[in-house]
Amino acid sequence: MSNPRSTKLHIAMFPWFAFGHITPYLHLSNKLTERGHRVSFLLPKGAQAKVEHLILYPNLIHFYPLLVPSVDRLPPGAETASDVPLPLRGHLCVAFDQTQDQVQTILSTLKPDFIFFDFSPWMPALAHQIGSKAICYSIVTPATQALKVPTKEKPEDMTVEDFMQPPPGYPPSCVRIKSKDHEIAQLKVFAKALGTEMSLYVRITYGLIWSDALAYRTYHEFEGPYCDYLKQHYAKPVLLTGPVLPKAPATKLDEKWTNWLCNFKQGTVVYCAFGSQNKLQKDQFQELLLGFELCGQPFLVALSTPDGCATIEEAFPEGFEERVKGRGWVYGGWVPQTLILEHPSVGCSVTHCGYGSMWESLFSDCQIVCVPYLGDQIVGARLMVEELKVAVEVEREDNGWISKESLSKAIVSVMDEDSEIAGLVKYNHAKLKEELTSEGMQERYLDTFIQNLQGLMD
Incomplete structure (x- = not known):
């Protein structure tokens, strides 16, 4: 096998138009260019200025604005x-697909060895047409995709009911969707036709x-x-990059x-913190704050301003x-999460289980409380809570509502030193x-990943 640092690759990146997708693609780009490989990155024109500061090797990463x-x-x-409220995301898919001609023009000129993509089903045909390989690089947990492999001949024939049961051959596991209104509603969003009459699924x-x-x-x-199951089901290589988190900033916490x-x-x-994409309704936002107040611990909460409010206050x-003065801080802007999780005073991370945040919590010494919202976050939470037993999940009512009591109860269960559950998740988390x-x-x-890519070129 060739040395992973010898044959230099040229890789094009075309992630879905969301910062939660663009950023992990950039983190991988940095790791590839650190080893001397070249990256051409296609993204919306306005997004470039917002992510340029993340680039570590500007001589090897070239942006192509769309x-x-x-x-x-x-x-x-x-x-x-x-820029788009959730009910209109399907229309963003339409706009995304309409960039295909621009994408084809750029890639036909570049002729990269590989094109990494996630939401563009037309990319493999385009890649093969110009002599490139198409790599579907997913930013969600493999457990999510393993749970939703198509069990019917055509993926478009799959229904919400089909997703409620694990598919044949699925690994023996506690990771599954529960029959709750909130989780079924998430599946419906996933399976519902978007503006292109093609569902996200x-x-x-x-x-x-x-x-x-x-x-x-x-x-x-x-x-x-889950990786082995996907490899078997789709009958193709499954390559792993590792979590590819950026190094903690050398700067100290402000x-x-x-x-x-x-x-x-x-x-x-x-x-x-629940990530920049999760905008809560005002009543749920208030209930969560009352839950933090009720748990009795000091708290630092970083959430987006709720829908319909001009300021977080x-x-x-x-x-x-007045009641939480001195012990609680609610902040509506960006926070340096990695550095905060490393601070000795911080002992618990309440997370929405976005994949990046999930890894950051796992790499910290904090107890983990999961409050998942979207489908892949729900599966990530099950993986951590029920399979690996390194976290607890906040109990929701059937309609998805989180009460202040259920949030407080989950926090107290992992923060009380005498609690059996606190000891169990702390031990399992430390071991993992x-x-x-x-x-x-x-x-x-990363070295093995690059060797495997080079093997695909032979």
Whole structure:
């Protein structure tokens, strides 16, 4: 096998137009260019300025900005999922597909060795036409895709009922969807036809079927059975990059955070963030804040301003600010999550289980409380809570509502030192973290990943 640092590859990246997809593709691009490979990155024109600062090797990563066409019902100037309310995301898919001619022009000129994609089912045919290999690089947990392999001849014939049962041959596992209104509603969103009359499920599944290989940002030690199942089901290579998280910034945590966190004893602060995409309704936002108040621990909560509110402060429950003064901080902007999770005072991470946040929590020493919203987050939570037993999940009512009591109960269950569940998840988490952070593991995975790509070219 050739040395992973010898044959230099040229890889094109074409992720879905959402920062939750663009950013992990950039993290992988940095790791590839660190080894001397070349990356051509296609993304919406307006998104480039927002992510350029993440690039570590600008001489080897070249951006190709795309003009996102204006499509009926899309807000003017909308380019990424952040610009579009959830019910209109299907129209962004239409605009995404309408960039195909621009994408084809760029890639036909570049002729890269590989094209990494996730939401463009037309990419494999385009790649093969110009002599490139198409790699479906998913930013979600393999367990999610293993649970939803098509059991009917055509993916478009799959129904929500089909997703309620694990498919034949699925690994013996606790990871599954529960028959709750909230989880079924998430499946319906996934299976519902979008503006292109192609559901998100069909769009992703054809990408998996027609690609030359599947790639995931995980370790075999973490999700091996699901990776093996996908390899067997789709009868093609499954390549793993490892989680490819960026190195923690060399900078120290800003004084405003440090000064506040230092007021509390080691491991007592509860930190919560749900990612930039999750905008809560005002009543649910208020109920969550009351849950943090009720748990009795100091807390730092970083959430987006709820729907219909101009500022985060105007959404606070009545009297909340005065009651939690000095022990609770609710912040509506971006926070340096990795550095906060490393702070000695922080002892608990309340997370939406977005895949990147999930890994950051696993690599920390914090207790983990899961509050998943979207389909892949629900599966990620099941993996951590029921399969690996390294976290607890907040109990929801059938309609998806989270009460202040259920949030408080979950936090207390992992923060109370005398609690049996706290001891169990802490022990399992520490054991798993030790395995996942063993020296050189991420680098070995990347070297093997590149060797496997080179093998596909033979």
